[in-house]
Amino acid sequence: MNEIRKEKGLNGKELAALVGVTEPTISRFDSQKRYDIDVLVSVSKALGVTMEELFIIEENEEDAN
8 A cells, every 4th residue: 555655645644634544544554564444445545546456465376276
């Protein structure tokens, strides 16, 4: 999410204000430590992206088989 936020020209404080949460909440999302579904929806709407675009999904070779 950090990359998308920066592409939109927003810092954590600005995105937090758009979403209606605290800056530490945005920081936790950026560091991928904790997610709240309600905040995820709000962040995706504020950034104009899908919820899936907020995450980097890496496929494990073992899962591919």
